[in-house]
Amino acid sequence: MFGRLREALNRASEHIARGIIDTLAYREIKPEDLQPLLDDILLDLVESDVALEAAEAIVAGVREELVGSRIRRGEPVERVVREALRKALLALLDPGPRPDLAGEARARCGGRPLVILFLGVNGTGKTTTIAKVAYMLRKAGVTPVIAAADTFRAGAQEQLAAHAEKIGVPIVRGRYGADPASVAYDAIKHAQSRGFCAVLVDTAGRMHVDSNLVEELRKIVRVSNPDYKILVVDSLTGNDAVEQARLFNEAVGVDGVIVTKVDADPKGGTLVSVAHAIRKPILYLGTGQGYEDLEPFDPQKTVNRLLE
Numbered sequence: 001m002f003g004r005l006r007e008a009l010n011r012a013s014e015h016i017a018r019g020i021i022d023t024l025a026y027r028e029i030k031p032e033d034l035q036p037l038l039d040d041i042l043l044d045l046v047e048s049d050v051a052l053e054a055a056e057a058i059v060a061g062v063r064e065e066l067v068g069s070r071i072r073r074g075e076p077v078e079r080v081v082r083e084a085l086r087k088a089l090l091a092l093l094d095p096g097p098r099p100d101l102a103g104e105a106r107a108r109c110g111g112r113p114l115v116i117l118f119l120g121v122n123g124t125g126k127t128t129t130i131a132k133v134a135y136m137l138r139k140a141g142v143t144p145v146i147a148a149a150d151t152f153r154a155g156a157q158e159q160l161a162a163h164a165e166k167i168g169v170p171i172v173r174g175r176y177g178a179d180p181a182s183v184a185y186d187a188i189k190h191a192q193s194r195g196f197c198a199v200l201v202d203t204a205g206r207m208h209v210d211s212n213l214v215e216e217l218r219k220i221v222r223v224s225n226p227d228y229k230i231l232v233v234d235s236l237t238g239n240d241a242v243e244q245a246r247l248f249n250e251a252v253g254v255d256g257v258i259v260t261k262v263d264a265d266p267k268g269g270t271l272v273s274v275a276h277a278i279r280k281p282i283l284y285l286g287t288g289q290g291y292e293d294l295e296p297f298d299p300q301k302t303v304n305r306l307l308e
């Protein structure tokens with residue numbers, strides 16, 4: 001009987017001793033430990049062209065995660081904060097697996113082709129990006145058909161046709177003013193009957209706030225039933241890119257983003273802002289004007305650059 005009591009006493013004193021050691025070895029992070037560091041991070045993010053709204057949300061997330069958590073006494077809070085920031089940025093930029101477009105297109109050969117719709121306002125590099133994706137697919141052995149469904153902007157068809165010829169991929173064009181949805185439809189039929197495995201559909205981008213454009217895009221989506229709706233934004237346009245991402249996402253839904261001209265943007269904050277605004281994966285980065293200048297997005301690399 002006393003044996004049991006002794007055991008219980010031993011256990012209790014062990015527990016207390018562990019508690020004392022714990023208190024001596026660890027301490028709790030208080031809001032005032034974090035504030036100066038978080039203020040600096042906010043400034044750094046904004047200086048890297050991360051939109052204020054996104055930067056504030058990231059900082060708030062880091063604060064929430066760390067306040068009240070325990071760190072070893074003597075461990076610098078800076079290191080813990082930096083790690084939490086890295087994790088928060090990665091979670092934002094790497095929300096899940098990104099599609100393997102060439103692999104998916106290959107799996108469709110002989111059946112309904114993989115249909116990819118490209119969205120974005122004029123001047124973001126959409127035409128060049130479609131050419132780059134066509135080049136990438138062709139190199140991977142799954143030559144796509146390009147659908148020149150921007151029948152509104154004078155020159156859009158010719159520009160795309162010139163790229164298609166250089167790369168060596170077929171293009172289906174529409175007359176100026178023709179129904180873009182019917183151009184997309186014809187291109188899909190053409191691809192299917194000739195055994196092409198993918199169709200890349202260009203769309204008009206005259207003005208993202210133009211409601212006719214939104215209706216037109218919705219019709220193209222209904223008719224072509226795309227597997228992916230990829231938004232093209234220009235990294236140099238900062239807040240405009242964020243606004244465009246929201247508008248296109250609300251209008252037709254965006255599955256993934258390609259950010260162009262990152263070669264001219266050493267900071268890369270737009271990537272974070274856009275990812276925060278629509279919570280959709282970034283698929284590729286445009287890194288130059290050549291057809292080869294399309295890189296699969298590497299979240300780790302972008303986070304390293306932001307934290308440099």
Ligand SMILES: Nc1nc2c(ncn2[C@@H]2O[C@H](COP(=O)(O)OP(=O)(O)OP(=O)(O)O)[C@@H](O)[C@H]2O)c(=O)[nH]1
Pocket residue numbers: 121122123124125126127128129153156159205260261262263264285286287288289293
């Ligand atoms: N440096 C750099 N330039 C790019 C990149 N992507 C596109 N460009 C250039 O940006 C300019 C506009 O590209 P386009 O493809 O014509 O743009 P768009 O969105 O089709 O615009 P519109 O032709 O006005 O409809 C061209 O001079 C491209 O060469 C990129 O990743 N890096």
